[in-house]
Amino acid sequence: MKRPNDFLFHALVITASLSLAVLSLLVIYSVVMRYVFNDAPDFVEPIALLLVIVIAMFGAALKVREGGHIGLDSLVKNLPPKGQIVAHAFQHMCLIALAVAIFFGSLQMAETTFHDRIPILGLPEALRYVIPVIASVCIALFSFENLLALFAKKHN
Structure with missing residues (x-):
C-alpha cells in the first residue's frame, strides 16, 4: 500500500x-x-x-499522510503505550469516517451541479466538488496506510 500512496502523495504535492x-x-x-x-x-x-x-483539500490530504493533522498530542503523549495506540487508531478511524462523508457529500453535489456552469469560465460547476472527492479518497487511503503501519508496529 505504501508504493501507490507514495506516487499519490507526490502527485498531490506537485498539483498543490x-x-x-x-x-x-x-x-x-x-x-x-x-x-x-x-x-x-x-x-x-x-x-x-x-x-x-x-x-486546501490536497494540502489536508498531504498532512494526513505526514501525520500532521490536528490532534491532542499533549493528551495522547501522557497515555500508556497501549492507550496511545488506541488513541491513534481512533483518530485514523475518525479521519476515514470524515473522508467517507466528504466523498459522498461532494459526489452528490457534483452530480447535482454537473449541468450548471461556472460563470465566465463555462466549466461545469461540478468541478468544484470533484476536487474534494479526489482529496477524500486520498485522505482515506493515507489514514488506512497510517492505521496499517500503527498495527504493524504493535506486532513487531
Whole structure:
C-alpha cells in the first residue's frame, strides 16, 4: 500500500505546489491589471477559487499522510503505550469516517451541479466538488496506510 500512496502523495504535492504558484501569479496579474491599467480581468476570481480548493483539500490530504493533522498530542503523549495506540487508531478511524462523508457529500453535489456552469469560465460547476472527492479518497487511503503501519508496529 505504501508504493501507490507514495506516487499519490507526490502527485498531490506537485498539483498543490503548481496550484499555489499559479494562484500567486494570478493574484499579481490581477493586482497589476486593476491598479496599474485600471482593467480588472473577470476570469481571475473563479480560477483563484478553484485553485484555493485544490490547495486546501490536497494540502489536508498531504498532512494526513505526514501525520500532521490536528490532534491532542499533549493528551495522547501522557497515555500508556497501549492507550496511545488506541488513541491513534481512533483518530485514523475518525479521519476515514470524515473522508467517507466528504466523498459522498461532494459526489452528490457534483452530480447535482454537473449541468450548471461556472460563470465566465463555462466549466461545469461540478468541478468544484470533484476536487474534494479526489482529496477524500486520498485522505482515506493515507489514514488506512497510517492505521496499517500503527498495527504493524504493535506486532513487531
